[in-house]
Amino acid sequence: MLTSARTFLSRSGISNVAARSFAQGPASGGSISDDLLQKLGSLSTQALVDGLWVMGWPSAQIDGARPLSASMKCVGRAVTLNFVPARPDIAQDKPAGGQSPEYEAFELCGPNEVLVMASVGPWESVGGDIKFLRLKQRAIGGLVTDGSVRDTDEIINYGFPCFAYSTTARQGPAAMQPWECNGVLNISGITVRPGDAIVGDQDGVVCVPAKVAETVYNIAHGREVIEGIVKEELVKNPGPPGKFYPFMSGKIKPESPLGQLLASKGITPENSNQFEGTADW
Structure with a gap:
């Protein structure tokens, strides 16, 4: 269920034809299982960015989001909330109290969901302790x-x-108001669809599109295994990393130094999609 511009327009008596122009197609890009979520969360954000890069997808890092403390890490399906600049008539049309799109989004969240909130500006407040007490209760x-x-x-x-x-003492309602729950977001120039995997760690936050999440995991996990082997080799035999790194997933040549190193560890074109001619994406 969406509480959005479309709902507000219909309540205001504007035709459904006009309302439909706000979106085409489904908001969600698919469903990600709890098991796949756990596997994506086991990887670093760098590995996930690399996986999407290998596939030729656009940038997926939400640069405008940093952890409030260094130990924080999150993984979950995206529940989205879009804010728009404050305007008196929109404030009048917005459902009041607990029916607001903001609280509708809160109630869709749980331990396997991440609430993604697109602000109208980096210094504007999306909320504080009283609102977010509900997110604590939901174990978001x-x-x-x-x-x-x-x-x-x-x-x-x-x-x-x-x-x-960042953090702020500003009042959010003075500058913006919630407009849509579970629509497609533009956040820091990154598109997020409800249901996408959101993974955050000390280096930032990455959005993994639901439709390609399994493929991204397979590429990224394979890359992390290879990078671990390369690091182990360079610790044992110090030297410039250029002999083995960087590499392109799906294009490693079996006869290359990296290919030979991987073969010594049992990783070959027969059991890995990282070699030339074995890419499955």
């Missing part, structure tokens, strides 16, 4: 925003991972 998997948050110490104490551009 994480919160990601390209805006800022208030009451930082209390949010950290709530225990759920929070990734934001």
Whole structure:
């Protein structure tokens, strides 16, 4: 269910034809299983970015979101919330109280969901301790925003991972208001669809599109295994990494130094998609 511009327009008596122009096609890009979520969360954000890069997909890192504390890591399916600049008539049309798109989004979240909130600006507040108490109660998997948050110490104490551009004392409603729950977002120039995998760690936040999540995991996991072998070799035999690294997944030549090193560890074109001619994406 979406609470959005379309709902507001219909309540205002504007035709359904006009309302339909706000979106074409389904908002969600598919479903990711709990098992796949766990596997994606076991990888670093760098590995996931590399996996999408190998496939030729656009950038997936949400640059405007950093962890409030260094130990925070999140993984979950995206529940999205879009904010728009404040305007009196929109404030009048927005459902009041608990029916607001904001609280509709909160109630869709749980341990395997990450709430992704697109702010109208990096320093604008998307919320603070009273609102986010509900996210603590929902045991949310994480919160990601390209805006800022208030009451930082209390949010950290709530225990759920929070990734934001910064912190602020500003009041959010003075600048913006929630407009749509579970629509497609533009956050820091990155497109997020509801149901996409959101993974965050110390280096930032990455959105893995649901439709290709399994493929991204297979590429990224394979790359991390190879990078571990390369590091182990360079520790044992110090020297410039250029003999083995960087490499392109799906294009490693079996006769290359890296190919020979991997063969010595039992990784070959017969059991890996990382070699020339074995790419399955």
